[in-house]
Amino acid sequence: MSSEAGAAPVPHGTPVWTIGVPCAALALIAVEHTLLAGGLPAALLAVAAGLLFATVFAAVHHAETVAHRVGEPLGSILLAVAVTVIEVSLIVSMLLGAPAGESAIARDTVFAAIMITLNGIVGLCLLSGGVRYHESGFQARAATSALAVLGTVAVLALILPNFTLAVAGPVYATPQLLFVAVVALALYALFLYVQTVSHRGDFLDAATPVPAGAPPSRRVFLAGLAMLPVALLAVVLLAEMLAHPVESAVARAGLPDALVGVAIALIVLMPEGTAALKAARANRVQTSLNLALGSALASICLTIPTVAVLSIVLGQTLVLGLAAEHIVLLVLSLFVATLTLATGRTTVLHGGIHLVIFAAFVTLAAIP
16 A cells, blocks of 8 residues: 555556546435435445445545555555544444434444454455465564554453443443543554654565555545545445445344444445455555554544543443453454464464454354
């Protein structure tokens, strides 16, 4: 994604489809809101789903164009924060539309995002890099720094609420919730300072095996910078449009409500996962890890404070504590990720282990 990290060349021109697809998506959304008050028919829902996937790839293209110009690790941070804005927007829209009472959608989505990034995306990247290059190298200090922050905030936000006494149940009292929100933001800000200022070199790929080519021109960069928020907005609105049909399908199938959170996380993490996998296939595992771990950090460190404040304002009870089987999966994921990333070298075995944990998460989400 960046010239410093050995990114694959970004075309010196903006492909027409990367502009046309988001605009078509916004046009469909406008038609749905103005002419189809009863919702989209089945045929148009299929079109909306196809546009969603195409818009995700358009967003990835524009993010890579911008990142190629600004360099690493700022490019990875840009995409991680952009993806998290999508996630937060979807969760907030669902919270605003939910009846008063308890809400677990934020917990389910954040937990799903962590499992998808820490096991699904990381597993695919390590497996892909291992198959193609036999062994992949990266800077262990960067990965372990991200894991330390992720583990701390995840335990405080998703495990500790089960064991506090101020309020019964897997929830925090308001002062406790505000404390966790402030701590999450503070740790994320400190991590960004380390990543971009004090130890920036730790987050750059050690080798540049793939020629980066010249950065995109100023015109192409500005076009990407302008179209990135448009594409992300289209993803948000399309995902929101499809959220109710997904909820209905989950309910009709008799599946757990937690699968809605998994579906949201899968949708919003597609740009990140696609970019991370492309970087891994170019032997830029450090950039892949920056994307995956950065996305998990942004997800929990930005989503929890946002929904915490919103839940207090709306008078909703924010359920954060995970069920016992999910606690086991989260602890196992953090433990295995520490073993995997502490050495700075990985093989296909490490990728396979993470994918097995991800498969276990998906299985338990569908069959608790």
